[in-house]
Amino acid sequence: MHAARMTNGQEGTREVSYYPGCSLEATARDYAESVAGAAELLGIKLNEVPDWNCCGATAAHSLDHRVTLNLAARNLALAAGRPQPVVVPCALCFNRLKSAQAELMADGAAVIPEIAELGGNYGEAQVVELNSFFSAGWALEKARSLKKRDLTGLKAVCYYGCQGQRPPAITGHPAPENPTGLDRLLKALGAQVLDWPYKTDCCGASHSVPRPDIVHTLVARLYERALAAGANCLVTGCQMCQANLDLYQEQIAQEMGRPVYLPVFYFTELIGLALGHPQAGRWLDRHMTSPRPLLASVGLAL
Amino acid sequence: MDYQQDFAKEVYEKVDSGAEIKVCMQCGVCASTCPLREKMKYSPRKLWTLIRAGRRQEVLNCPDIMLCTSCYTCKVRCPRGIPVIDVMHGLAHYALEKGITPREETKKFGEAFWDSIYETGRVDEATVPIKYCLKDGMIAGLKKSLSMLDIGMALMKAKRLTPKLFIPPNFFIPGSHKIKGLKDLQKMLDKAKAMGARKEG
Structure with missing residues (x-):
């Protein structure tokens, strides 16, 4: 393709x-x-x-x-x-x-x-x-053959957001309500991929500046469902989604009145992690919700 | 309460994608599918009804027509194929052209974003929030931007924002972002804006 x-x-x-x-x-x-x-x-x-x-x-x-x-x-x-x-x-x-x-x-x-x-x-x-380019068949095969370690212990929900899929008449996406590219990629990298119904729900996007309350409401909903699915991390291929899910996690958790610890990975970071890129730790240290405690707890410490 | 009987006709003829709402059967899929449903007074379904009823002032002044995050779910799920999101954007544009600002903060944020594109050809995420805050004036703007200080500092520490955050928003630093074709891009932006205005003239 x-x-x-x-x-x-x-x-x-x-x-x-x-x-x-x-x-x-x-x-x-x-x-x-x-x-x-x-x-x-x-x-x-x-x-x-x-x-x-x-x-x-x-x-x-x-x-x-x-x-x-x-x-x-x-x-x-x-x-x-x-x-x-x-x-x-x-x-x-x-x-x-x-x-x-x-x-x-x-x-x-x-x-x-x-x-x-x-x-x-x-x-x-x-x-x-x-993300669809990196989850095509040839890329998965290559990732599998070059993999240095399986991402065992990561229980991931893949979060695709809105604009990569919808509207399908424009994006040409074959499954706009249930995309599976990242799921397949993460499985190839040895992570446990969980099913959840909020794959393509909205994070509030650029409302984070003019209307943070909107982003907090939508992101809280995503956290609830990710935790209910049993996830210990989220994986995304959109920097707007990543920012909204990662930047305000502490504050949103307080508003929710429950502890939330869900590192938000870019799929590219996980490729780096599984294939052993020497800079992977540096990328992850730029997150606001540090993935290091999670990685250490599942034996994937960097 | 205002009722302008020809308002529906006005929407069908003058609002981008406005005529599409003729086929709405009031099923409410748009309302239940919108992620911002609880943030709106009127869902798209209700807005279409108000349009048909001729409630012009209420519709064009309604902040909900300018709240859309562009997630496209409504457009995908409407069983009658109405491009709901396009109608919402169409209504917002139409209101702005008529000198009405349905939602102040969305307009100001769009303008801050726009200013950044105009200055460098790309958006500088470090200055857009500051520009946005300063649209309220210096004092109110600084007060508003303080609420973002914590996250700004943390992002700088992670080297995800550069310290030009503290440089006045219209001050340009040579070498930062500015694209080579900026002059032509600005000409294009000026023309496109003028054409947009003329069209509605």
Whole structure:
């Protein structure tokens, strides 16, 4: 499904384009570092789209639709003619680029001349979410064969959030109500994956700044269900979800009136952990809810 | 109580995706599926009813039309295929064009986000919350930003935010983020905004 270009000389190395998005330059630094680490381990060369700009996310979209369409158009034009697919670690960027692409193919007239001058074909970029790229069959096989240790003892619920799946007419996701990519990846890494009904529920996204009460309500609901399922950690592939679940855990637990200890891993960190990346500890130390006590308690101490 | 009989027609004709609500059968799947159901006075289902009833002022001033997190669940689950989220965004945009601000904080946050894109081409997560707080004015803004101080400090310690957090929000540091094609991007943003305004003119 995700045909990636094989580079000459290095057998098994795949070269793809990479659109990191703004968060990975700031609060999601742990994600960015672990994406680079996991890609290196799996023999994927990430070729960053040159001079990319912000996708507009959901905040700009709430003010002006035409602007967000043009922000995405510039990125799609820059990504054309480069190695495909274009992998995107952020679910919001993924969704914006895919949505804009569909709209641009239907009606290119909305593009401003300065962007049109870039001359790219908006339909050329194959925009793929990073977690589905890393949970494709070839990646699972490679992860299994390179694994240094099983992640035994991690009882994980995989949390996919919203924008990677919905709406399926745009994302092309085959199972928007029950995605299983991360589940399969985590099983391949030897973790115990638990089923739970909140895989694709909303975390409140960017409301964390203007309306923290909303994020606290939604995240409390996710904690309740994750704990009820018997989980000792959450695994995600979206930095917005990770931030909302990780940053305010102590405060939300207080509001819930019960202890909550649920480290929130990026799937890329767990690839690093299982395949023995030397920097894995450094990534995890950037979390607000430290995974170290959990890892120590299940014999996976770093 | 205001009743404007032609309001439904106005929504069908002028609001993006507005005509889609004609087929609503009031089943309530949107209401039960929305993660923010308990934060809203009016669910989408109720809003459609108010539109049909002609309650223009109440609908366009309703903060709930600007609360959406864009999770897309309603759009996926509506049995009549109504793109509920698009109608909600359409209503919010329409209200803003008419000079109404249904929800102050969502508008201010969008503007802070927007300012950051305009200045550098990318969003700087360290300054967006500060910019957002300062939209309330200096004193109120500083007070509001104090509530985020703890998490800001912790993120800096983990090197997930850089200390330019304490630099005035409109001060630009050379070399930080700024994309090469910024001038063209800004031209594009100006034009897109002007076109948007003209369209509604």
